[in-house]
Amino acid sequence: MTAFDTDAVTGRLRAAGCVFAEEEARLLVTTARTEAELAGLVDRRVAGTPLEHVLGWAEFKGIRVGVRAGVFVPRQRSALLVDEAVTLSARHGTRTVVDLCCGSGALGLALLTELATGPTPLPDLYAADIDPVAVECARDNLVPVGGRVYQGDLFDALPATLRGRVDILLANTPYVPTGHIARMPPEARDHEPPTALDGGPDGLDLARRTAAAAPAWLAPGGSLLIEIGADQAAAATALLAAAGLSPRIARSGDPAATVAAGTTSGR
Incomplete structure (x- = not known):
């Protein structure tokens, strides 16, 4: 060569x-x-190293997001989470956004990038992940655009002052059932952290925990957006309703993606 x-x-x-x-x-x-x-x-x-880890970046929603070894690579299907957030922001306005289980921070970065073309001020962006490697990667991506990134388990990582103030809560929680991890492509199961892939027996352990705690953090009329598998829509609808949120399922076909949305009352 x-x-x-x-x-x-x-x-x-x-x-x-x-x-x-x-x-x-x-x-x-x-x-x-x-x-x-x-x-x-x-x-x-x-x-077998993922291309994005080799390059040091992944393309997502038309922007380059920095990634590094050991960090979850953003999937194109997660663009639906951003699209739903943009729609909600245009409809209701958004002052505070949280990107939970943020990984590289791709969702928050893409959302701010899209909202930057609009007439309203950009929302405050907070992000959190339990993985310290992901947190450092997300800081590299988000601090330059004003984002704040924290390390910890779900909401435990966030400042208490955010309680009751979050307009949009993006949550790309892991949703692969534990028994299916072995069937994933080697690029994912061998190079990405298990905490970003394993969603427990039915794939919804983290989604369930997130939905249960979300109402205390969401502002009146605020929305939780969770990426799920297509076959998890009924179970996700039930867990959102059990948390007191008004559930809705959004889908896109190319690439195939499913988002479960739960909204509080108040708007």
Whole structure:
């Protein structure tokens, strides 16, 4: 393989089973500054390291979000969470947003980016995750845009002054049932933290805990938005209703995504 030889890189990636070998090769070649660096990037990708971890960023909602080894890579289907948040903000206005189980902070960053084109002031953004590696990554992404990032278990991480003030609560809680983790692609199960994937026996352990505590943190008319699997819609509707929230299910087809929304009374 010669320096910056895209065809040679493509061949190595294709032989390793990379479905989008040509596009990945282009990204790796444009990222590398030297032949040695390119060889190292390609070796990591061929060994199974997620492309986003190799590059150091993931594209999400048209922006580049910084990621690093050991941090959950934002999925394109999570764009529905941001779209729903933008719609709610346009309808009701938003002063305070929380990105819970934030990982890299992609949701909060994408939401602020989209709201920045509107006529109203940007909301205050708070984010939290239990994983210290994710928290450091999220700080790199969110502090430059005014976000504040905390480490801890769900709401325990947040300042108490936010209670009753959150207009939009984004929660990309893990929703893969424990028994299904072994069936996930190696890129996910071998390189992303289990805390970002494992949702317990039915996949909804964290969603259930989040919904139960959310009413105390949401402002009147505030909304909780949780990403779920398509087959979890009925159970998610029930857990939101059990928490005293008015439930709604939103879906998109490309990419396939499902969001469970729960709203408090008051608007």
